[in-house]
Amino acid sequence: MNKEFNRRNFIKIFGASAVGIGLAGGLNSTGAAESLNVEKVLPVLEKIVEDRQPVIWFQGAGCTGCSVSLLNTVHPDIAEVLTKIISLEAHQTVMASSGEQALGVFEEACEKKAGKFILIVEGAVPTAENGRYGFFGESPKGEQTILSWVKKLGNAAKAVVAVGTCAAFGGIPSAQPNIIGAKSVAEVLGKQVVNVPGCPPHPDWIVGTLAHVLLFGLPELDEEGRPKLFYGNTIHANCPRYFDFENKRYANNLGDDGCLVFLGCKGPIAHADCSQRRWNNSVNWCIGSNAPCIGCVQPEFPDDISPLYTKLPDEKIWINKSGVKK
Amino acid sequence: MANKILIDPVTRIEGHLKVEIEVDQGAVIDAKCTGSLFRGFELIMKGREPKDAQQLTQRICGVCPQSHGLAASLSLEKAFGVEPPENARILRNLMQGINYVMSHILHFYQLAALDYVKGPDTPPFIPRYNGDYRLPKNINDAAVNHYVQALDIRKKCHEMLAIFGGKMPHSMTSVPGGVTEKASVDKIVSFQWRLKEISYFVDNVYIPDVMAIAKIYEDYFKIGAGCKNFLSFGVFPQDKAHKSKLLKQGTYLNGQDSDMDAAQITEQVKHSWYKSETTGKNPTQGFTSPQVDKKDAYSFVKAPRYNGLPCEVGPLARMWINGDYRKGISVMDRIAARALECQKVVHALEEWILQLKPNEKTCTSFDPSAKCEGAGLTEAPRGSLGHWIKVVDSKTENYQIIPATNWNCSPRDDANIRGPLETALIGTPISDIKHPIEAARVIRSYDP
Numbered sequence: 001m002n003k004e005f006n007r008r009n010f011i012k013i014f015g016a017s018a019v020g021i022g023l024a025g026g027l028n029s030t031g032a033a034e035s036l037n038v039e040k041v042l043p044v045l046e047k048i049v050e051d052r053q054p055v056i057w058f059q060g061a062g063c064t065g066c067s068v069s070l071l072n073t074v075h076p077d078i079a080e081v082l083t084k085i086i087s088l089e090a091h092q093t094v095m096a097s098s099g100e101q102a103l104g105v106f107e108e109a110c111e112k113k114a115g116k117f118i119l120i121v122e123g124a125v126p127t128a129e130n131g132r133y134g135f136f137g138e139s140p141k142g143e144q145t146i147l148s149w150v151k152k153l154g155n156a157a158k159a160v161v162a163v164g165t166c167a168a169f170g171g172i173p174s175a176q177p178n179i180i181g182a183k184s185v186a187e188v189l190g191k192q193v194v195n196v197p198g199c200p201p202h203p204d205w206i207v208g209t210l211a212h213v214l215l216f217g218l219p220e221l222d223e224e225g226r227p228k229l230f231y232g233n234t235i236h237a238n239c240p241r242y243f244d245f246e247n248k249r250y251a252n253n254l255g256d257d258g259c260l261v262f263l264g265c266k267g268p269i270a271h272a273d274c275s276q277r278r279w280n281n282s283v284n285w286c287i288g289s290n291a292p293c294i295g296c297v298q299p300e301f302p303d304d305i306s307p308l309y310t311k312l313p314d315e316k317i318w319i320n321k322s323g324v325k326k
Numbered sequence: 327m328a329n330k331i332l333i334d335p336v337t338r339i340e341g342h343l344k345v346e347i348e349v350d351q352g353a354v355i356d357a358k359c360t361g362s363l364f365r366g367f368e369l370i371m372k373g374r375e376p377k378d379a380q381q382l383t384q385r386i387c388g389v390c391p392q393s394h395g396l397a398a399s400l401s402l403e404k405a406f407g408v409e410p411p412e413n414a415r416i417l418r419n420l421m422q423g424i425n426y427v428m429s430h431i432l433h434f435y436q437l438a439a440l441d442y443v444k445g446p447d448t449p450p451f452i453p454r455y456n457g458d459y460r461l462p463k464n465i466n467d468a469a470v471n472h473y474v475q476a477l478d479i480r481k482k483c484h485e486m487l488a489i490f491g492g493k494m495p496h497s498m499t500s501v502p503g504g505v506t507e508k509a510s511v512d513k514i515v516s517f518q519w520r521l522k523e524i525s526y527f528v529d530n531v532y533i534p535d536v537m538a539i540a541k542i543y544e545d546y547f548k549i550g551a552g553c554k555n556f557l558s559f560g561v562f563p564q565d566k567a568h569k570s571k572l573l574k575q576g577t578y579l580n581g582q583d584s585d586m587d588a589a590q591i592t593e594q595v596k597h598s599w600y601k602s603e604t605t606g607k608n609p610t611q612g613f614t615s616p617q618v619d620k621k622d623a624y625s626f627v628k629a630p631r632y633n634g635l636p637c638e639v640g641p642l643a644r645m646w647i648n649g650d651y652r653k654g655i656s657v658m659d660r661i662a663a664r665a666l667e668c669q670k671v672v673h674a675l676e677e678w679i680l681q682l683k684p685n686e687k688t689c690t691s692f693d694p695s696a697k698c699e700g701a702g703l704t705e706a707p708r709g710s711l712g713h714w715i716k717v718v719d720s721k722t723e724n725y726q727i728i729p730a731t732n733w734n735c736s737p738r739d740d741a742n743i744r745g746p747l748e749t750a751l752i753g754t755p756i757s758d759i760k761h762p763i764e765a766a767r768v769i770r771s772y773d774p
Contacts, residue, residue, distance in 0.1 A: 061365050064340045065388025065495040072481050072494070079474045082450075089449045092337050096440045096454035098766055099333040105453065126364075132618045133626075135362035138334045138344060146363075172385045175370045179616065182365075199385060200495050255506045255689030279493035280485045283516070289492030289499045290506040294381055296496075302382060307375035 052084070053214055054117040056109045057091035058153055060146040061134055061173040061182055062123025065200040066164035067093050073203035074281050081207060085214070089117065103137045106149065110156040118213065119157035124166040124173040125150050125188045128181030150188055159213055160185060160193040163206055168195035168225070169299040176303055186225065194218065195225035199296035202277060205230045224299055226271065235293055236267035238275045254309075255290055261317050264309040266295030268317050328355060329759050333766070334362070338437040339774045340389045343735060345747075347765055349756045354765065357744070357751035359735045361627035364599070368614040371725035376402055376694065376717050377502055379725065383713065386729065388495045389432070392425040392487065393706035394729075395500050397713040402502035404700030405715055411687040412566060414504035416678055419562050419572075420517065421491050421500065422704075423675045427524060428483035429707035429773075430641070430668040431532060435476035438661065438770045441763060442539050443469040457763035460542050469539075472531055479527045486520050489513050504689035509682040518679050525672045528665075536665040540658050550657040550768040552750035553636045555579045556643035557586065557733065559712065561705035562674065572674055573667075573705065576647040579635055583647070586632075588701060588712070593628040593728065594739040600628065605740055609714040609726040610699070629739040630728050638746040639709030639733040640773060641667040657750075660771040696720045706730050708773040734772045747772055 059067070071078050082088055090105045097105065109117055123146075126133035131147030138144065154160050162185040165171035173182035186193045196209050209227050212219040219227040236242065244250070245259040254263060261268070267275075270293050278285040286293050295305045302308070311317070327350075334344035342363040348356040367386055371379055380398035384391035396418060403410065443466055444459040445451030461469065484494040490507045491497030499506040507513075540547075560575030575586045593612055595605045600623075601615040616626070629636075637643070638655075641664040645651035650670065651663045699716040709730025716724040736745030744752075747769060756762050 059342075061363055063385050063388040063391075063495075065385065065391065068388045068495045071477060072484050074481075077481075078477050083448075087449055091450055092335055093340065094436070095337050095450040096445055096452065098335065098337045098455070099331075099762075100760075101453050101455065102335055102337050105449075129618050133364045133616075134342070135344065135360075136335060136342065138332055140332075172367075172370065172382060173365045175382075176373075177366075177369055179366060179369065180364060200388065253689070253691040254501050254503065255508075255687075255691075280488035281481075283485050284488045284492050284507075286492045286498045289490070290508070291492050291498035291501070294498075302378075306378060308378045308381055310375065 052087040054089050054109075054113060055086045055120060056089055056106065056117050056153060056157070057120045057122065058106070058149060059092050060121060060123030060125050060150060060167065061180065062164060062166045064093055064122070066122040066206070067091070069200035070203050070206050072280060073207050076207065086210065100139060103139060106137070106153065110152050114156040115158050117157055118210075119153050119160045120163050121150060121154075121160065121167045121185045122163050124170050124182035125185065126173070126180040127183050127188065128179060133180035147188065150185060154185065154189040159218075160189065161196060161209060161213070162186065162193045163196045164201055165197040165199045165296055165301055168197040169301070171199060172302055192225060194221065194227065197226060197297045198272065199301065202230075202274070202279065204277060222271070226297075230273055231271040231297065233271065233273065234268060235270045235272055235275050235287070238273070239267055239287060240275060241287060251290070257290070260287060260290070260292040262311050263292045264307065264311055265292035266298070266305055266312065267293040268312060268319065269300075269305075270295040270297055272297045331756075331759055331762055331765075333762065333769075336766075336769055336774070338440065338770065340387055341731065341774070343774055345751070345765065345769055347751055347756075347762065349759055352755055352757065354751045354754045354756060357748045358624055359627070359737060359745060359747050360625045361731070361735060364616055364626040366614070366616070368725050368727055371722050374722050376405070376715060376720070376722050379713070379715060379722065380501060383727065384496045386727070387706075389429055390425065390706040390708065391496045392422055392491070392500070393704055393711050394713070395497060396422060397702040397704050397711050398715075399500050399502050399702065400704060401700045401702030401713045401715045404702065405698040405717055406502060406692055406694050406700070408503050408690060408692045409566070410504035410690055413509050413683055413686050413688045415563055415566065416681050417490050417505040417507070417509060417688060418500055419678050420675060421487050421497065423562065423671050423678070424483050424486045424524075426671045426707045427528065427668055427675075428480045428487070430664050431476050431483070431528075432480050433773045434532065434536065434661070434665065435473045437773070439469060439473065441767045441770060442543060443473070445473075446470065455761040455763040455766065456758060457761060458757075461539070465538055465542075469535060472535055475527070475531065479524060482520055483524060486517050486524070489517050501689070503692055504687075506689055509684055509686070509688055511684045514679060514682055514684065521672070521675055521679065525676065528669050528672045533665055533669060536662060540662055543658060546658040546767065547654055547656045549754055549764070550750040550771060551655045552638050553746040554655055555632070555635050555637045556646050557632050557637035557639050557710055558644045558647045559586065559703035559705055559710045561644070562671075572671070573644045573648045577632060577637070578643075578647055579633065579637075588703060590633045591630060591712075591728070592634075593630050593732075595628050596740040596742075597623050597737040598625050598628050599623045609712060609728060610701070612726045613724060614726070625737040627732050627735055627737060629736040629745060630732050631739055634741070636736060636739070636743060636746050636749070637733055638772075639730050640664075641707075643709065644705060657768055657771040664773070694720065709733060731774055735774050747774065
């Protein structure tokens, strides 16, 4: 990278980003957010600066969309994330090396860096037929699978973050008939991991969760293993079209204005802050573009939330902002 | 004696690919490409609400979801007989076009360039293959700077797509019947203003970088020709009936130009992990039934053939068929054609954005038929993409998808003919079998 490492710059950027991504509680309305002042965290930041956190990113049964979403991070931008916050030792889409050399990086992590790296998994884990629906890294020693790698890396990591709905809950690869036996990372490892779902997750959710783990350890999680900071409320509760909902101004056809519940909007059950944070440098978001929310952050996605363009059952819609039935 | 080299994983691509090559006397004499992941989208689509296809199938690829969503929308519009408004056609071209630009820039700088440019000595840029990194220091340094700049440019391309698409990756607005987002003046201006920065980068950074690398690695105009057959479904319709397209539909087979007829497509599975009875079908009749313990099979990718022939798809195929690029067929021609296509598309976007009619309709509502079928043929940035849907009792009865990588990275077919990338690898010189960087250059030229 051409950008010279500069500690003051780093602190400026990381400090600014911590506020920007809502760690200071500015955006979050759940009360779950920690209040964070830059002076307090300076010593912690300086420690990280001296020793960038090694991160191993492993891709299972997914589409690379979570990685592409991370590339869209604004403050800090991706070059800053990679050069100043973490040391990304391995990532299939980014790393220079291929083949045996690339495998060596993953192997070295399990052996020499055990207990030191954070593992991020993107994609679900195919488990049927002993993992044979997803091979990764054949070497003269034999075939290996996504399943065997997630177990090996997951057991060696100091913390595991499941990025995206596939890794967090199984997602689309685990949709019926699921002949590949796709499972979530937590199911495969049999332990609690931090889930950062979304198809894909917002880059702020990924960077913000990582920042939390680095600065303060594990964030407070909801019952689905998601940081409450980002997933604490439903999209519906903070939707700018909630007023339309209250006043029964409904869209009847795709492309219409108004509340989208009759077109299948899953906002009432989807836990995420998209309605406030918005997407891609905040230029737009799903409901803002007249497209119903498809509930991509939910464990129910996609099977128990389909059909996507069909109205949710009444008991899931007609509730007030506190989740109480109207 | 011949040496077998396994490249697994092939990194800096979207997806899971393994390549096995056999090297004798310093050159590749045999090659096998393995798609090593099966997710089963075609099976997942069965029994679902047909309209959900455009959302679910976008998740096939996080780099070109726009194209999958579009192919699904087109297949359903064919099936249901719906015609979207003109504004929708233009909005789709804008979204698909800016994703082309994003994808081509990402491919060159983030995926392919590190085979030619020596990256910084820090992970994930080390370890790397030893090789003939030939760029003079000043050009190499500039390219590393442009790697960082390209990250910012491609991010802005996604912002532009999200202006009309809601979000990226996995945009929300292209649905059967049109586009849900409106063509309002503020959005048009917002898109248009950002476009200036993107087209400046393409004209003044991307194209010159490709020219510099092509000049210094000139021998790669003679390496990696492949099957020399091309196929394109055509993309960026310029009229309501999709008669004329920015990049036209067609084929180039055994040195001859001809029309494209999708009925000539079959998918063969002799060497793929699918049951033998599924082989040789046109996608309108095809079905998917995996078998992981099949003898002689080595890939989850099927082998699509046109008139029985393997075909290369992608920017070089499109530019060749359209008559925009006929210099040659090789690694470097693929990289050059991709950059020139990016330039053609980015300047077309400047005209299309002015064709939108603010506040006119972008979406048509319709009553879906309970029993129908349709094909959605388009071109993803990396090549021809087809979705075929059959609807019975208002549910998806069957769904077949042929993405670009199936064409380019196909295994051998029923006649044991190699796929395009496998063929392209034959004859590639390998100077160090521990560091097969020459093979990596051939593989990544296809944007697999």
